[in-house]
Each structure stands twice: as C-alpha cells, then as structure tokens.
Amino acid sequence: MAITAAMVKELRESTGAGMMDAKKALTESNGDMEAAVDWLRTKGLAKAAKKSGRTAAEGLVAVVVEGGKGVAVEVNSETDFVAKNAEFQGMVAKIAEAALNASDVDALKAADLGGKTVESTLTDAIAKIGENMGLRRMASIEGGNVVSYVHNAAAPGMGKIGVLVAMDGGDEAFGKQVAMHIAATSPAALNEAELDPAVVEKEKSVQIDIARESGKPEAVIEKMIVGRMQKFMAEVTLVNQQFVINPDVTVGDAAKALGATITGFIRLEVGEGIEKKEEDFAAEVAKTAAGA
Template sequence: MAEITAAAVKELRERTGAGMMDCKKALAENNGDMEASIDWLRAKGLAAAAKKAGRQAAEGLVGVAVQGTKGAVVEVNSETDFVAKNETFQEFVRNVAQIVLETGSDIEALNDAAYPGGGTVAEKLTNNIATIGENQSLRRAAVLEVSQGAVVSYVHNAAATGLGKIGVLVALESAAPAETLQALGKQIAMHIAAANPLALNAEDLDPALIERERGIAQEKANESGKPANIVEKMVEGSIAKFRKENALVSQLFVMDNKTPVAEVVASAGKDAGSPITLKAFVRFQLGEGIEKQQSDFAAEVAAAAGQNKAEPVA
C-alpha cells in the first residue's frame, strides 16, 4: 500500500474542496493515485464543494451561545436565505457557536477545532456544502466574558432558538442579582439590535470614521457662506452630535426615547443595590459589509447557451 503523505492530502483537498479526512480516505482507497482519488470523491459527492466555492455567500444565520459569564456569537453565510431554514445548517451554526466559547474568535483555530461526532469544523462545513448544494462560509466570531455578572444574548428575526439575522451580546459586570442583570441585558441588547451603535463610548469610535464625518460636515458648513469661526463651530457641533448618536452609552434608550443608556444602567444598579458596569457589546448583522452581487438572469441564460444578450432595437 502506497504511503499517504500530508502533501498529497493537501493537494487533493485543494483540488476538490473535500474534507481532510475524506481526502486521506480517498487516497488510501486508491493506493495514493491522485486522479483516481478525485474520481472517488466525485462519485461520493464529496468533491462538489469545490465547484461551489466561488459562489457568493451573503445569506445564512447568526448564532449565539452563553455559558456562565461567557458568551459567543458567530456568523455563517450561505448563498440563499432558503438554507437558513435547513435543519442541518441550523445545527451546524448552533454547534459552532458553542465551540467558539472554547476556541475564541480566531477563525483559523475555529476551523481546526474538533466538531461533535468527528472531524473538524472545516471538514463538517465542506461536507455540508456538498450535501446541501450551496456554498457556505464561516465568516466571523466574537466572545465576551466578565469576571462577575452576566453576558446576555439576544437574537432578532429568529429562525430558531439562538439563531437569526441579528445577534447581540451584552456584557454586564456586577454583583447584582442574576435576574436583574438578565432583564437589563435583554433590554439593552434589544436596543443595540435596533439602534446599531458603532462603539460603547464616544472615545472608542473609529478615528477614520470621525475624520470622514468631519470632512462631510466641513463641506456642508462651507456652503453656508458663514465666517470661518462660525463654520468651525458648526463642524464641531456636527461631530459632537455624531459621537453622541453613535456611542451606545449616550444613545437615547429605545424603550422611552429620552433616557441615555448610561443613565438606564446606573438607575438599574441603584435599584439593585449594586453598581452595574456596561463593559462591552457585540452586534453581528447577517451579511453586513458584504456587497451582494446583482444577477442578470437573462444574461446568465444567454451565456449558458453560448449566446450574447441581444442589443435593444432602436
């Protein structure tokens, strides 16, 4: 029997997109013959993932998991929203969220982590692509943890328990009763889902984003025709407003639209008899930042038929 080298397994995996263990088995079954192994994987339906890898995946699910004072959120993408209703896909996202609690947010480490039932997360994902018939990708993950208190999760537009279109984690550090922290955390998480703050505090906002807003404000102020000193005040006023509206602690709580979130937290701590600190939050919205491709179905059909789309008649 031919020796199965790591290099051969790597090459077969790259050429077929199949899982590492499947590639190793294919080579073993075919005495190390690369082409025969490719055919073997194709026959088993395990090489199909390679053909789907180029398709854009911007749908899917966001999953959350909480254990003790630690919470995790993960985004797994698919090509169509239909896959989000698939039980196999849902189970995968749910399991991966649990695994993130142990591995952390590093995607490479997450891909290499053991998956329940055998193999790795990456291998399970590859098998899912072949089974479900759509490209899927493990996009990002995050973890929040507190030494004392609670990490509370919330899912908006839930497709199933802990799975949906928007996933939020809120970290509250306090010695207050668990039920108080859970109730407060849930309300703040719902606020975050709706208001989409860009940072916890104003000073945490991305400097590049502030400079971009400053440029826009400067251009608008210049068009006013007012003196330079007035223009400068207008610009600074616009930036102050932007910071206030996009930092979580200074946003007006969506439940009453008048109380800053920082005051809501302080009030809850006072009522509970123990200070509550809003330490951090994470908000994942499915597909954010992915530029979805616009498909011209007629052009695709014409291309598949080897024809050019007809030019309109003048």
C-alpha cells in the first residue's frame, strides 16, 4: 500500500512521533493506522511522544574543556531524581564530549553517539526512563586558557550551574576563582561594551523616572543618572564587579594584578528561564478523593 504524506501527518499528530518514525511505522504496518500506532508503542516512540509535552526543568549542565576550547551543555529532565541517575549522567557526559565538535544545538542533536544521533539517544532514554528529556542549550568558548567550574556537582564535570572562563594569561587557580565568582553573581556581560544596549537604555529610563519623582531640577537629575548608571555597570558587568574572593578590588583589577585578561565567559544554570508548573499535591489528592 502506498504511504501518503497525509497518512504520515495523521500518525504524527496522534502519537507525536517524528516524521521518519511515523513513515517507517506505516510502511511496516502496510498502511494500517492502528497497527502503526502499536508498532510505535513497541519501539517506545509513542511513549516518548506522550512525555514530550511535560515540563522538563530539572537536569544537569555539563562542561568539558579540551585545549583552548570549552563547551557547556544543558540536558533537562522532569525531576531531580532522574538527574541523579548514573545512566542519565553517563548520557549527559557523552553529549558534552560530542559538543566539542558541534557548532550549535542543531548540529549536536544530529551528532553521532555510538551509532545513534544524540536526538535518537534522548528519545530512547525517554522511553526507557519514562520522563521527558531534552537537549536545551549548548555554548562554546575559546581562549588562551579556558577554565571550568561546576556548582552543586552531581558528578565530575556536571551539576546545577556550569561556568567556563576564557583568559589570556593568569593560571588555573585564578580562573577557578573567577568562575566561582560568576556562578555566584551571574553577571550580565563581561564589560560595558558587551552589555546589551537595550538593557542599558531600559535601566537608564527607569532611573530617570525615579530621579524625576524627587522633584529635583533636570541639571541635578542628569548628574544623578551618571552616578546611578556607573553603579549599575559595577553590579552587572564582570570586570567591574567587586571580586567575591577579595571585595576590596574588582574582578578586572584582580586579573590585571596577575597579568591576566579575561576575554569571555559562559554561565549556564539548569532550568534558567523555564516556567515551571507549580503543583498543589494536597489539592490534587482532595480533588481526586471528592471524585472531581
């Protein structure tokens, strides 16, 4: 029986399976839709699809450094319990290694991981473990010296927050201190030049509105804004922040004293920016008991 695009579309919509998987299921089932669904279920693909709509905001960030290059990847799961699973951690470690040769997330998803793509490996893991998972982000950085740090480590090289710091000069110990600082303070940018202009303008607008509430003359307000924006830059740009290791100096000054120049950084935190659905377990139990 000829397998049409409409049939593939229908099966994809009913199961959430990928296009190639849906087409193969229909081919194997000679166009029988119900049999194709069963085929997907036996392969774990339909099960994986059902999980795909659930929020995956837990998981791990893994970091790998090789030579003058470092990569960080975020692989999500639904629960922290899975993030502590040795099999999940092993998969994340392999994905991070593969990221060293990938240009972006899409390339990483298509990368080979022991004869399967990273995306297929994740699909298989969803079916086996029974939770939605996803490769959400990856980022890479290069420099004369790249140092990594993981906060709340669950296993070597992976945890809740992963940081990479690129420097010219300096040493491993200083790089680690800067990475720990970044994990704690989450700077918005390396310096003022790299800060998003839209962020700067928004903050300036807010500060102008606040200053005008004081009723002071415009000339005074202008001077107030200069000072407040300098303070803002000191709070959100890495090189201008007070160094958590020694608050008497800025990060930039600490680097300069060691003959180092920080050229960039990456900070990934698990679940950052994902809207988590809050569950009221007691209310859910009461609702079920009431027969609602």
